[in-house]
Amino acid sequence: MLDIKFIRENTELVQDSAQKKNKTIDFDRLFDLDDTRKKLQQEIDALRSQQNTASGAIAQASGTERQSMIDEVSKIKKEIQDLEEQHKPVKEEFEALIYTIPNVIDQTVPVGADEDENKVIKTWGNKPEFDFTPQDHMSIANNLDLVDIEKAAEVSGSRFAYLKGDLVMMQMALMQMTFNALTNRDVIASIIKEQGIDIPDTPFVPIIPPVMIRDEVQTAIHRVFGDQTYQFKEDGLNMVASAEHTLAPYHMNETIDADRLPLRYVGYSTAFRKEAGTYGKDMGGIFRTHQFDKIELEIFSNKETGADEQKLMVGIQEYLTQQLGIHYQLVHVCTGDMGGPDYNQFDIECWLPGQDKFRETHTSDYMTDFQTRGINSRYKDENGTHYLHTNDATAFAIGRILIAILENYQNADGSVTVPDVLQPYMGGRQVIEKV
RNA sequence: GGAGGCGUGGCAGAGUGGUUGAAUGCACCGGUCUUGAAAACCGGAAUGUCGGAAACGGCAUCGGGGGUUCAAAUCCCUCCGCCUCCGCCA
Numbered sequence: 137m138l139d140i141k142f143i144r145e146n147t148e149l150v151q152d153s154a155q156k157k158n159k160t161i162d163f164d165r166l167f168d169l170d171d172t173r174k175k176l177q178q179e180i181d182a183l184r185s186q187q188n189t190a191s192g193a194i195a196q197a198s199g200t201e202r203q204s205m206i207d208e209v210s211k212i213k214k215e216i217q218d219l220e221e222q223h224k225p226v227k228e229e230f231e232a233l234i235y236t237i238p239n240v241i242d243q244t245v246p247v248g249a250d251e252d253e254n255k256v257i258k259t260w261g262n263k264p265e266f267d268f269t270p271q272d273h274m275s276i277a278n279n280l281d282l283v284d285i286e287k288a289a290e291v292s293g294s295r296f297a298y299l300k301g302d303l304v305m306m307q308m309a310l311m312q313m314t315f316n317a318l319t320n321r322d323v324i325a326s327i328i329k330e331q332g333i334d335i336p337d338t339p340f341v342p343i344i345p346p347v348m349i350r351d352e353v354q355t356a357i358h359r360v361f362g363d364q365t366y367q368f369k370e371d372g373l374n375m376v377a378s379a380e381h382t383l384a385p386y387h388m389n390e391t392i393d394a395d396r397l398p399l400r401y402v403g404y405s406t407a408f409r410k411e412a413g414t415y416g417k418d419m420g421g422i423f424r425t426h427q428f429d430k431i432e433l434e435i436f437s438n439k440e441t442g443a444d445e446q447k448l449m450v451g452i453q454e455y456l457t458q459q460l461g462i463h464y465q466l467v468h469v470c471t472g473d474m475g476g477p478d479y480n481q482f483d484i485e486c487w488l489p490g491q492d493k494f495r496e497t498h499t500s501d502y503m504t505d506f507q508t509r510g511i512n513s514r515y516k517d518e519n520g521t522h523y524l525h526t527n528d529a530t531a532f533a534i535g536r537i538l539i540a541i542l543e544n545y546q547n548a549d550g551s552v553t554v555p556d557v558l559q560p561y562m563g564g565r566q567v568i569e570k571v
Numbered sequence: 572g573g574a575g576g577c578g579u580g581g582c583a584g585a586g587u588g589g590u591u592g593a594a595u596g597c598a599c600c601g602g603u604c605u606u607g608a609a610a611a612c613c614g615g616a617a618u619g620u621c622g623g624a625a626a627c628g629g630c631a632u633c634g635g636g637g638g639u640u641c642a643a644a645u646c647c648c649u650c651c652g653c654c655u656c657c658g659c660c661a
Binding site: 174177178180181182184185187188190191192193194195196202205206207208209210212213391512521 | 589590618619620621622629630631640641642
């Protein structure tokens with residue numbers, strides 16, 4: 137959430153950002169609630185002050201005088217209770233409303249209504265040339281017996297899959313390759329250099345986070361997607377839709393010394409999404425499933441380096457995708473397509489020959505201190521205490537990158553060449569062939 | 572799943588209903604002493620929030636939430652976490 141003081145001092149900016157993100161906010165109502173909330177709180181505090189003073193005096197008194205003093209304080213107590221009853225709903229409405237206000241945006245963000253207005257800012261590599269008609273990932277996978285959708289549908293329903301055989305080995309290889317790279321200081325240092333930025337070369341700490349998250353925490357980090365989330369209502373728990381959901385609150389209620397920053401994590405977890413409202417969209421194969429595995433990056437930094445940390449994130453995404461040799465475009469996400477908590481967002485879209493299109497495989501979100509205000513994650517430097525800035529980014533959404541590999545590395549005979557960089561992690565295997 | 576114990580400031584650790592926002596020690600910051608350092612001695616220092624230009628003041632905070640009471644770190648309920656034992660289990 138944004139700071140109410142910031143909203144008051146920069147109302148136009150906040151309003152403008154919200155509008156560009158296609159959100160309408162009732163600022164008058166917000167300020168009204170804030171005024172009322174504060175006024176009631178001040179009255180309550182004043183009465184409490186009286187009550188505390190009076191109670192202190194009672195300790196010294198005795199006899200009938202004592203009893204009359206107690207009666208007096210009881211009256212104050214009743215007044216406080218009345219005010220608190222008025223205060224509670226005001227506070228609740230205020231908090232609900234302030235949580236709906238999206239983050240402000242970086243000046244460079246392209247303004248646009250929806251994803252069609254995202255801006256391609258870079259293209260890497262070339263479309264692979266085929267002397268045959270390239271197949272989509274499901275045809276390839278079926279032929280090589282790498283995915284079983286039918287059985288998954290029988291067992292679990294639509295939008296689930298069994299991954300099998302060498303595709304499983306390839307997932308593990310991707311994980312190995314990614315974790316090895318991101319825990320290597322030299323790799324981080326070279327990406328930082330490549331990006332032309334000046335931040336520490338701190339390697340990423342591998343993490344396997346929980347895949348369930350409590351209601352309150354999910355709300356606090358702005359990751360409530362309503363009917364997109366699998367919920368266990370009676371337990372107050374939710375399945376995460378990304379490792380980011382449980383990585384972002386990893387430092388909740390902590391104040392970290394600035395010299396420990398940045399804190400960089402690479403997490404691996406399964407993600408769960410209901411995909412409500414996407415009926416008929418991307419139905420074939422494993423492009424859009426209820427359950428998929430993902431390697432996710434999360435960085436906690438100070439305010440000054442937050443934007444550069446995002447450059448590092450994007451640099452890592454490019455590095456990893458380039459390692460696989462897959463043609464991609466880097467996209468600056470426009471206001472209408474970016475997330476509410478985002479200050480700046482970039483996507484990477486990989487070329488999928490089977491679909492003859494670029495499709496989103498990575499995203500990188502810079503949230504400034506929007507998330508950490510709710511979970512109270514702070515850092516302390518010589519100027520005082522501030523909320524941490526967070527960046528999260530996809531290292532690999534495994535399902536989608538497997539698709540990209542299958543489609544880009546397919547051969548005329550239906551086999552798939554294993555990208556060089558993965559071969560050492562697959563026992564030196566060079567080709568996935570029909571058995 | 573059953574039985575019991577515990578959760579206090581950066582750390583350790585007092586405190587079981589009334590000047591306790593919290594003793595004491597360590598660590599930390601400033602000063603005295605010293606050529607310098609150490610030691611010793613003196614002093615300072617929690618966080619959030621509201622009001623205030625500031626000085627300062629109010630309120631809240633002893634795992635979280637709720638309750639009893641004029642008054643709660645202290646009593647009660649509940650949730651969370653940690654520890655010990657039993658059971659079950661990958």
